[in-house]
Amino acid sequence: MVKRVVFDAVNAVLANLCREFRELNSGHVATYIPPLARADPADFGMALTSADGHRYQAGEADKPFTIQSVSKPFVLALALTELGADEVFRRVGVEPSGERFNAISLDPETGRPANPMINAGAIATTALVPAASAEQRFTRILETLGRFAGRSLDVDDEVYRAEAATGDRNIALAHLMRAAGSLAGDPSGVLDVYFRQCAIRVTALDLSVMAATLANGGVNPVTGARVVPEPVTVQVLAVMATCGMYDGSGDWLLRVGLPAKSGVSGGLVAVRPGRSGVGCYSPLLDAAGNPVRAVAALAELSREFGLHLMHNPPSGAPTIIRPGLSDGPDEAAWRQAGGGTAPGDLPAWVAAQGELDFTAAEQLVYALAERLPEVGRGRAVIDLVRVTAVDAAAEGLVRVVLDRLTAMGHRIGFVGDAAVPFSVEGTLLASRSAAVEWARLPS
Ligand code: GLU
Numbered sequence: 001m002v003k004r005v006v007f008d009a010v011n012a013v014l015a016n017l018c019r020e021f022r023e024l025n026s027g028h029v030a031t032y033i034p035p036l037a038r039a040d041p042a043d044f045g046m047a048l049t050s051a052d053g054h055r056y057q058a059g060e061a062d063k064p065f066t067i068q069s070v071s072k073p074f075v076l077a078l079a080l081t082e083l084g085a086d087e088v089f090r091r092v093g094v095e096p097s098g099e100r101f102n103a104i105s106l107d108p109e110t111g112r113p114a115n116p117m118i119n120a121g122a123i124a125t126t127a128l129v130p131a132a133s134a135e136q137r138f139t140r141i142l143e144t145l146g147r148f149a150g151r152s153l154d155v156d157d158e159v160y161r162a163e164a165a166t167g168d169r170n171i172a173l174a175h176l177m178r179a180a181g182s183l184a185g186d187p188s189g190v191l192d193v194y195f196r197q198c199a200i201r202v203t204a205l206d207l208s209v210m211a212a213t214l215a216n217g218g219v220n221p222v223t224g225a226r227v228v229p230e231p232v233t234v235q236v237l238a239v240m241a242t243c244g245m246y247d248g249s250g251d252w253l254l255r256v257g258l259p260a261k262s263g264v265s266g267g268l269v270a271v272r273p274g275r276s277g278v279g280c281y282s283p284l285l286d287a288a289g290n291p292v293r294a295v296a297a298l299a300e301l302s303r304e305f306g307l308h309l310m311h312n313p314p315s316g317a318p319t320i321i322r323p324g325l326s327d328g329p330d331e332a333a334w335r336q337a338g339g340g341t342a343p344g345d346l347p348a349w350v351a352a353q354g355e356l357d358f359t360a361a362e363q364l365v366y367a368l369a370e371r372l373p374e375v376g377r378g379r380a381v382i383d384l385v386r387v388t389a390v391d392a393a394a395e396g397l398v399r400v401v402l403d404r405l406t407a408m409g410h411r412i413g414f415v416g417d418a419a420v421p422f423s424v425e426g427t428l429l430a431s432r433s434a435a436v437e438w439a440r441l442p443s
Helices: 002-022 034-038 068-083 085-091 119-128 134-149 157-166 168-180 187-198 204-215 230-243 246-255 292-305 331-336 358-371 392-407 417-422 432-440
Strands: 045-050 055-059 260-262 267-272 276-281 348-356 379-390 411-415 427-429
Touching: 002 045, 002 055, 002 292, 034 157, 045 204, 055 204, 068 085, 068 119, 068 134, 068 187, 068 204, 068 230, 068 260, 068 267, 085 119, 119 168, 119 187, 134 187, 134 204, 157 187, 168 187, 204 230, 204 267, 204 276, 230 246, 230 260, 246 292, 267 292, 276 292, 348 358, 358 379, 358 392, 379 392, 379 417, 379 432, 392 411, 392 417, 411 417, 411 432, 427 432
Parallel strands: 348 379, 379 411, 411 427
Antiparallel strands: 045 055, 045 276, 260 267, 267 276
């Protein structure tokens, strides 16, 4: 199979990272939930799912473990989908707490927890998921996480029971929030749902698909099903970027530069918006509670492949192409076609390619303005034959500029299917040669 070649090549990248960072043996396995102490400290699995739904993996990427805090962004996504950002963030803040995951991080005035990625905020978020009963609330959470993963998930009963039996701190947090008026509903029902949510079983491969669903604007790229609306993914990723890695979030953002969430069992998701999701499993945790090998491997991957979100090199191909023989008349071609040779006879010709967003549209109208005569009336062709998409911001900017230019007496013609939304302000021309003909017509 030819595709095998691609799988082998990408899997090898992950396998090399696994091999290199498996050597890191610092850190400790979490023990405060007794069954977690039995995790094999040697385990390290990595998986990557592209926004096209291609899945790659290495190491123990198929080994099941409990999701723990990695459930938090996905339950937040469910609450945001059901209630909207205003309602959710009225109850839970979005500021990094700078404290441990199980800290009593409640606003002294309102009792509002600092953010949904620490236990207090996550318990409050779970309580927000609309449901008639605790049972129904948990079913909704389990089903939603399953849709993110693209398969139905189950609960590790032993871990659930162990956490319910030893979760005094979480129990205390829920009651404190109840007393402060920041927890909706009965604390014991909410805690039961929260403990079960943390004990949902996943693999690193599942986590990569869940992360890729966030990367892909809420559509699971493997199943094709929409799980949450696109604006919700933006909100969740923003919270993950600032609060997802416990009190190591700043250092992580500096070194890796991707929205992420880790959990005490050693799971981690990292999201490259629009591109891919990574899932990791490595039970040895550093002092901040983050999986040591996964953090080191992701830092390397990010550096090697330029994944850091703040690193945005200009796109390779320019959006605005210099008009040449194939894209519009340069002076020789124009004369050959019988065009006038007096100054100003040559039409302003700007050609664009690819996707037009606000920045590209700004380049386009700027190039147009540079080519139109300062005085008198000019004629311009905007060549959008190679444009594949125009977003709303680009359309708005181009319209405003063209309105003004046509009011000044300039005449604008368009070529290409992407020109259709603009044709009300200008003339829609069927082809480049039709545009040359149009440009030759006396005004
Ligand atoms: N179930 C764990 C707890 O609430 C999750 C903590 C974590 O993964 O950070 O203590």
